[in-house]
Amino acid sequence: MTGARLEALARTATVRLGPEDADGTLWGSGFFVAPGWVLTCLHVVRERLGPDGGLPFAVHGAGGLRVGARLGYRLPAAQDGDQDLALVRLLDDVPHPCVWLTDRGDKPARVAAYGWRVPKEGQAPQEWSGNCAITGSDGPYGMMLGPETEVPHGASGGPVVDRDHGSVVGVVKARRRGRDGGLAIATTALRGFETAEAVGGENGLGPDPYERLIRAHDEWHDGC
Numbered sequence: 001m002t003g004a005r006l007e008a009l010a011r012t013a014t015v016r017l018g019p020e021d022a023d024g025t026l027w028g029s030g031f032f033v034a035p036g037w038v039l040t041c042l043h044v045v046r047e048r049l050g051p052d053g054g055l056p057f058a059v060h061g062a063g064g065l066r067v068g069a070r071l072g073y074r075l076p077a078a079q080d081g082d083q084d085l086a087l088v089r090l091l092d093d094v095p096h097p098c099v100w101l102t103d104r105g106d107k108p109a110r111v112a113a114y115g116w117r118v119p120k121e122g123q124a125p126q127e128w129s130g131n132c133a134i135t136g137s138d139g140p141y142g143m144m145l146g147p148e149t150e151v152p153h154g155a156s157g158g159p160v161v162d163r164d165h166g167s168v169v170g171v172v173k174a175r176r177r178g179r180d181g182g183l184a185i186a187t188t189a190l191r192g193f194e195t196a197e198a199v200g201g202e203n204g205l206g207p208d209p210y211e212r213l214i215r216a217h218d219e220w221h222d223g224c
Contacts, residue, residue, distance in 0.1 A: 006100045006166025007112065010159050013097045015061040016116040016125055017044060017088070017157070020068065023058065026125040029115035029158035029172065030059070030088060032098045034216035036204075038088040040157035041173055041185070042074050045086060054200040059090065060125075067094050073196040073209050075189075083141060083189050084173060087196070087213070089204055098220045099159055102167040103188050107134045110163040113145060113172050113182070115155025128155055131163070132182075134170075141189040143170050151182030160184045190214075 013032040017040060018025045028044030038059060049055040049071055059069045072089035110133065117128040130149030138144055145151065145160070151172060160170035170184035193210035205212040 004166065007161050007163060009097050010099045010161045010166065010168055011114055011127075011129065012062045013099045014114040014116070014127070014158055015059050015065075016154070017069075018058055018060065018125075019048070020056055020058050023060070023066070024124055026116055026118050026154045027057075028154060028156045031114070031157075031159045031168070032061075032096050033087075033101060034098055034213050035096075035220055036090045036093065037072070037213060037216070038069065038090070039171060039190075040086055040088060041084045041171060042086040043084055044157045045071055045088070046074075052200060056091065059088065061096060065094065065096065067092050070202075071199045072202040072204065073193060073198055075192045076195065076197050083185065083192050085171060085185060085189060085192070087193065087205075087209070089202065098217060099161075099168045100166060100221060101187055101190070101214070101217055102162070102165075102169055103190065104169070105186075105188055107137075107143065108162040108164060108169060109133065111145070111169065112161045112163050113149070113151060113155065113158060113184070114161065115152075115158030115172055117152035117154040125154065128152055134184075138183065141186045142173075143184040143186055145172075145182045145184055155182075 030040030068091040
C-alpha cells in the first residue's frame with residue numbers, strides 16, 4: 001500500500017469508546033491494530049470499568065459500527081505514564097480495517113493525529129484530525145506533539161501517523177494544558193505487552209500477547 005492509502009486506512013480504523021448505555025458519551029479514542037483488537041490509552045477506560053476492569057463497554061467506528069468490548073490487557077508499568085496503554089477486545093467478530101504499525105525508533109518529520117471529540121456540550125461526537133510535528137521526547141517512549149494543532153479532549157488513545165509513509169508511530173496521550181499540541185506514546189512501547197497483565201482471565205493472545213498481536217496484524221495486512 002502507498003503511504004496515502006495507509007494514512008486513509010488509519011483514519012477509517014480510528015474508533016471511539018464509550019458506555020454501553022449512552023451512545024453519545026465519549027470516553028476517548030482508539031484504533032484497530034489487529035482483527036478484534038483495539039489499542040487505546042489505559043486512562044481512557046481505567047476509572048470506568050469497575051475495580052477489576054471487567055465491565056463491558058461500546059466501541060464505535062466508521063460506517064456506523066457499534067460493537068461491545070472489554071478490556072483485555074494492560075501494561076504493568078502504565079502508572080508510569082509513558083506506557084499508558086491498553087488492548088481492548090471486541091466481543092463479536094465484525095469486519096474492520098487495521099492500521100499499519102511500525103516499531104522503528106526514529107521520529108518522522110511530519111505526522112497527523114486522529115481521534116474523536118465533542119465540539120460543543122450536548123453535541124454528538126465527531127471525528128477529528130490535525131497535522132503536527134514531533135518536537136521532542138519525554139522519557140523513553142513519550143513524544144511531544146505540536147505546535148500546529150491543539151489536541152482536543154476525547155482524542156486520547158487515537159493514532160499518530162507518519163504522513164510520508166502512512167504507518168502509525170504513536171498513540172495520542174493527552175493535551176498540553178493551555179498550549180497547542182499534545183503528548184503521545186511511541187509504538188515502540190507496545191513491546192511491553194510481552195508481559196502484559198491479562199484482565200478478567202483474558203487469554204486470547206496467549207502467553208506472549210505482543211508476539212501474537214503483531215502476528216495477527218501482519219496476517220491481516222498480508223491478506224489485503
